[in-house]
Amino acid sequence: MSLHDDLPAGVRVMDRTVTFALEDVCRACGARRTVVMEMVEYGIIEAAGPADAPEFHGEAMIRAQVAARLMRDLGVNLPGAALAIDLLRQLGRL
């Protein structure tokens, strides 16, 4: 039994032990598939699993959401969002 097996249905700790499908990440970010896959190319998030059905862990999903908000709210492009995410991680904020 893992640490969070006793949580009620629908409650997840967004760490590396939980995984989400591409559609879940798109929905959580309010972003198109192409944008999410570009986030992978820019190193904002990592994908696992087969190329036609990639999976993302919980921390990646949160980073994708932050990147999407930065792009949407501040008008930064993907390289800018990737840089901001790197800096936030270095500061221990992500």
Added chain:
Amino acid sequence: MQFKDYYEVLGVAKDASPDDIKRAYRKLARKYHPDVSKEPEAESRFKEVGEAYETLKDPEKRAAYDQLGAGYAHGEEFRPPPGWGQGDFAGGFGDGRTGSYAGGFESADFESAEAFSDFFESLFGARRRPAGGFAGGAPSSRDGEDVNARIAVTLEEAFAGAQRQLALDVSERGEDGLPRRRRKTLRVNIPKGVTAGQRIRLEGQGNPGLGPGARPGDLYLEVELVPHRRFTADRGDIHADLPLAPWEAVLGASVPVTTLGGTVDLKVPPGARTGQRLRLKGRGLPGKTPGDHYVTLRVMTPPDPDAATRNLYEQLRDTEAFDPRAEEVRS
């Protein structure tokens, strides 16, 4: 409701040019963006700044706002004139693709999310999401927005897990189709082992969806650890000071150490020094790989030694050749 002086919010003059307004917005948006800002009240300031920009960047809205707001000061009690809201701005505006908070940048790649304040919506109506957005629903149906909130958790709760009652405001549509806020109370399970900055997702507990088949949004709770009087946490590891008597440091000792899981005995080796760190493996926060509990040794001196103790220290002084400053003298 209180009047919001959007010029004051953006820090621009009433006759500011569109470029001045855009510059002020961009600067403040960077400063208060909730994902990057450490400013207090960043989220509410960011939304306010976004609303101000949404209003002042649009000549029509700006003119309407100027007309309505003449004579009002920031924070003053405000009520829209009778009949307001029947015209161009009633029932929403735009296509909703401008951002997760008010005033964001236009992009076809994203959907909108957050609602505006009551003040803004009383002037210009509610933001509408694009018909049939990502979810592909019919124009009359749309998924609810995700809600982000913070939850303060004590280290004890993070260690053992806990249940908490949480109240938050969600946006929903009333029977009249107009947006309204509703206070929602939730019983939240704090999973054991959560760390600062980690998010807990509660599926379907965000804003309700609209129309048949629409899914409610999710609730994301960002964990904030309440400062502890004795411990600090670094992800799953716990750090604390461990005071030692001089003789314990010199001779070594087995000393009781308080951890989140209870008291354990720690063997301090002879010759221990202030600043040395010792590790109690796996005694930090629980996790797939449990964190460790680190103690930093602090050699303390008796605050008010009696005559006998002083005498013993005097004997030490006269017989012990140890010079703690020998290194400094040589260098």
